[in-house]
Amino acid sequence: MDSILVHGGAPLSGQIPIAGAKNACLALMPATLLSEEPLTLTNAPRLSDIATMSLLLESLGVEVQAMAGGRVLAMSSHGLASTRADYDIVRKMRASNLVLGPLLAREHTAVVSLPGGCAIGARPMDIHIEALTAMGAEIELRDGYLHAVAKGGLKGARVPLRFASVGATENTLMAATLAKGTTVIENAAREPEIVDLARCLRRMGAQIEGEGTSTVTIEGVDRLSGATHPVVTDRIELGTYMLAPVIAGGEVECLGGRLDLVAAFVDKLHEAGVEVEETASSLIVRRNGDRPRAVDVVTAPFPGFPTDLQAQMMAMLSTADGESRLEERIFENRFMHAPELVRMGARIEVHGGTAHVTGVDRLRGAPVMATDLRASVSLILAGLAAEGETLVNRVYHLDRGYEELEKKLSAVGARVERVRAE
Ligand code: UD1
16 A cells, blocks of 8 residues: 655745545536436546546446546436445445435435445434435335335425535435425535535526525426536645645645635634735735644534544644644544644644644654545645654545645645555
């Protein structure tokens, strides 16, 4: 398995292009199941999670063509061969469950494996099931699979979500586009990836109002058409690279960055004494003074501070001046990076869902183990500020969510290289 070797201490300077959002693309791709006509996504990120979703769609009979080196995905679902999402694919990636809503809407039946355990908590699907059941689906769990049927098709309904789950909102939104009548999703998630999905569905002819707010109203239509849609910028990749100069020193311009995608995160950077400048097409980040200041962070659904930036923020706060408190409210068990950061000299104490971080002057390089996607990148960020070498093992997690990470960081002066497994 490949590793990434980071030699710390080099201040950064230059530009990093930010890719299309993994999480938006993973929701947009299953939308192709809703129409017999082609759906083309531009600005797609080149990631292994996207390849996994392509495999899943292909297993259902969708033709997926990656063009322009993977930047453009042309998909066609004119004839579906299957309505079953197998455990073998679903266990690799929870977002596979996003085929459930579209399959039910178009084929009135779907068999989707439950994702099973996951490194960052139990992550059940009860909210998805409740929502689709409210729309007339009958869903049973047998042999680890959800067997879902909507006799006569899905019906529009009032769908109050117990928690503003991103995936449940996306599944319900897609399902409702072809349901009979009006669906109102209450307590809907408001993430930019949901807004992007709604925009794409609207290009396909869906009637949707209120995306980006807690109440989304969908008027079902008989059929959807094809469309071409550009994937929104990846706010998590953006936030990750914005932290690089804060940790390593220097200045980095993140191309394609927009303040509205990362407002809560930028508020915290300001509080830490970091300067962020917005231009027409980028965000420029520079660190004022020697060390950022400690800040307290609580993760929350959008527009709150994203859980997917919590690990990276912890890496940054490990070197900040003072004591920070990080509270994880979305996932249980999402502090696996903490003991690895401690091996690099960080001072972190975890009590339940709260981590107390006392900033240190300097981290020290060490061999560390990545346990999930965002944890891996937090260790690389920490390595940028550490004395000596940091070897991050098990980087397949990274390839799920960061395209050409070592290239992008090297281009701004970081000393980061991939060590290929024999
Ligand atoms: C999406 C993102 C993920 C991000 C998360 C929260 C994708 C592909 N992934 O994941 O990167 O970290 O949003 O911003 O977009 N829950 C239930 N029952 C359910 C569904 C969820 O209890 O039926 C719980 C989960 O266990 C978790 C919380 O709700 O604790 C958030 O989950 P959710 O918002 O659904 O996240 P995902 O869509 O899985």
